[in-house]
Amino acid sequence: MRAMKISSLILAALFVGNLAPAAAADAPALYTQHCLSCHGAGRLGGMGPALLPESLERLKRKDAVATIREGRAATQMPPFGQTLQPDEIEALAGWIYSPVSPAPAWSEADIRASRTEPFPPGSLPDARQGDVAKADPMNLFIVVEAGDHHVSVLDGDRMERIFRFPSRYALHGGPKFTPDGRYVFFASRDGWVSKFDIWNLKVVAEVRAGINTRNAAVSSDGRFVAVANYLPGNVVIFDADLKLLKVIDGANLKGDAASRISAVYDAAPRKSFIIGLKDLPEIWEVSYDPAAKPFFNGYVHDYKMGEAIATPGYLNPRRTVLDVPLDDFFFTQDYANLVGASREGRGQVVNLDVRRPIAALDLPGMPHLGSGISWLRDGRRVVASTNLKDAQVSVIDMQNWQTLATIPTLGPGFFLRSHENSPYAWVDSMMSPTARDTLQVVDKQQLKVVAQIRPEPGKTFAHVEFDRYGRYVIASLMEKDGALIFLDASTFKEIKRLPASKPIGKYNLFNKIQRSEGTSH
Incomplete structure (x- = not known):
C-alpha cells in the first residue's frame, strides 16, 4: 500500500x-x-x-x-x-470523525480529473431496452436503498423491480430527471454525481463535484446540472454530460464573508437555478437562459467611476439580500415566490421578482418546508408543511399567507405527500421515538387526520410516493431488512410488498418531471 x-x-x-x-x-x-x-x-x-x-x-x-x-x-x-x-x-x-484542518480543497482541476465516461453519447441505443421498453416510461419509480447503497428501478404498473444496481455511498437529496425521462442524476454525500441512463440501465458518466455535497438540480431543458456543496462552499455547474462549465464561490459580492451552499433547485418557469446559502442572509438565482438580461447586484464595488457595472445574466448569481439566512425552501407553482424558514424558526415569503420578503409566516418549531406540498381548498391554494420539532402539520393560505389550520399528528414528521387526483395527504411521524412506525392520512378539505397505518410496530414507516395516476402509494419500511409497501390510495389497504434495504426515498418519473403539486421539487 x-x-x-x-x-x-x-x-x-x-x-x-x-x-x-x-x-x-x-x-x-x-x-x-x-x-x-x-x-x-x-x-x-x-x-x-x-x-x-x-x-x-x-x-x-x-x-x-x-x-x-x-x-x-x-x-x-x-x-x-x-x-x-x-x-x-x-x-x-x-x-x-475528527476534522481535518485546514479544510481539504477540491479545485477545478480536481473536478475535471475525476470525471469518467464509461458510455460516451451515441454509444448506447436511443430507444428503451428490455423490461424498460415494456413499461410505461413515465410510471417508473427510482428507489434509493440506503441500507446497502443500491438503487432500484420499479415498473409502476406491474409493481415489480426491473433492475437493481450499486450506487455511490450515501446518496443525498432526491435524484433529478431530464425532461424526456431518459436520464437521472444522483448526488452522493461525498461529492460524486452519477448520470444513469434509464433506457439502457447503465451509469454513463460520473464526476466528483466536491467533498461534501448537499444536492443537485437539473435544468428544465435538460442541458445543465448544478451541484450545491458544503465543502468547499460553492455551486458547480456542468453540462448534461457532466463536463465542468463553471464554479461559483459561496462568497458575497463584498468579499468579506463566505457560506456553505445548502441546496440548489430548478425553477423551470424562470429558466434558472435557485440557490440557498447556509451561512449568509442571501438567496441566489442563476439563469441558464442565454437571453437573460444583465443585472446589477447593488454592492459598492459594482460601481466604477460613478457608474453601475452590470453583471451578465447568463450563469451568474443574482443576489436577493435578506435579514437572516433561510433554509429548507418551498416554491409556489410558478416559482415567483420562495417560502423559507430560518434556523430560529422565522418563516418568510420572498418574491424573486422584486427580490425581497413580502410576508412573514406563523410557523412555530422547526418547519420542514422542503417537504411541503400544495393543493386547492375552497378555490384557494394552500401550502402544508411538516414539523421536525412539533407534532403538527401547518396549513397556510397562499393568498394572504395566514395560517389556516394546525393539524395535530402523533409526532414530529419529515415527509408530506399527496397527488392531484387524491383527496388525501400522507404524513409520517418518523422524528418521534414512539410514533415513527405510523403513517397518518389527512383529509385535504376537512384538514384532519382520518386514518392511521401501522404495518410493523416499532419499525420506521415513512416517505410516501404516489404512482403517476394517484391510484396507489408506495411507503418505505426504513429498516436494513425493510420493504416497499404498496397501499391503495383510496382504501389504504396493503396491496403487496417488495423487499428492500432501508429504502429512504422513492421517486415517480411523471410526478417529478411534471412537478406535481403533491410532491417536493
Whole structure:
C-alpha cells in the first residue's frame, strides 16, 4: 500500500478529538496500513467513500465501529474484527470523525480529473431496452436503498423491480430527471454525481463535484446540472454530460464573508437555478437562459467611476439580500415566490421578482418546508408543511399567507405527500421515538387526520410516493431488512410488498418531471 506523507500524518495526529493518547498515536498509522488504499490520502475517498465528519453525518459512531469490525455486505469493505484489536477499531472510528484542518480543497482541476465516461453519447441505443421498453416510461419509480447503497428501478404498473444496481455511498437529496425521462442524476454525500441512463440501465458518466455535497438540480431543458456543496462552499455547474462549465464561490459580492451552499433547485418557469446559502442572509438565482438580461447586484464595488457595472445574466448569481439566512425552501407553482424558514424558526415569503420578503409566516418549531406540498381548498391554494420539532402539520393560505389550520399528528414528521387526483395527504411521524412506525392520512378539505397505518410496530414507516395516476402509494419500511409497501390510495389497504434495504426515498418519473403539486421539487 502507498505510504501517507509524513506531513499528513503529523497533521492528522493533531486532530484526534477525545481519543486516549495511545490510541491517538496509532490511528493515523492504522489508517495508512488498512484504509488508505481504498479511502484515499487525507480521507478524501477513492474506491471507498470519504471518511470525513461532513461525509459521515448520517452514520452513528457505533455503526462506524460495527462496519470496521464486521465489514459491509455486498461491498469491498472487509471485516477487520480478526485483524484489529477493539481499542484499535475504536481509535480508527474516532479519528475518521475528527476534522481535518485546514479544510481539504477540491479545485477545478480536481473536478475535471475525476470525471469518467464509461458510455460516451451515441454509444448506447436511443430507444428503451428490455423490461424498460415494456413499461410505461413515465410510471417508473427510482428507489434509493440506503441500507446497502443500491438503487432500484420499479415498473409502476406491474409493481415489480426491473433492475437493481450499486450506487455511490450515501446518496443525498432526491435524484433529478431530464425532461424526456431518459436520464437521472444522483448526488452522493461525498461529492460524486452519477448520470444513469434509464433506457439502457447503465451509469454513463460520473464526476466528483466536491467533498461534501448537499444536492443537485437539473435544468428544465435538460442541458445543465448544478451541484450545491458544503465543502468547499460553492455551486458547480456542468453540462448534461457532466463536463465542468463553471464554479461559483459561496462568497458575497463584498468579499468579506463566505457560506456553505445548502441546496440548489430548478425553477423551470424562470429558466434558472435557485440557490440557498447556509451561512449568509442571501438567496441566489442563476439563469441558464442565454437571453437573460444583465443585472446589477447593488454592492459598492459594482460601481466604477460613478457608474453601475452590470453583471451578465447568463450563469451568474443574482443576489436577493435578506435579514437572516433561510433554509429548507418551498416554491409556489410558478416559482415567483420562495417560502423559507430560518434556523430560529422565522418563516418568510420572498418574491424573486422584486427580490425581497413580502410576508412573514406563523410557523412555530422547526418547519420542514422542503417537504411541503400544495393543493386547492375552497378555490384557494394552500401550502402544508411538516414539523421536525412539533407534532403538527401547518396549513397556510397562499393568498394572504395566514395560517389556516394546525393539524395535530402523533409526532414530529419529515415527509408530506399527496397527488392531484387524491383527496388525501400522507404524513409520517418518523422524528418521534414512539410514533415513527405510523403513517397518518389527512383529509385535504376537512384538514384532519382520518386514518392511521401501522404495518410493523416499532419499525420506521415513512416517505410516501404516489404512482403517476394517484391510484396507489408506495411507503418505505426504513429498516436494513425493510420493504416497499404498496397501499391503495383510496382504501389504504396493503396491496403487496417488495423487499428492500432501508429504502429512504422513492421517486415517480411523471410526478417529478411534471412537478406535481403533491410532491417536493
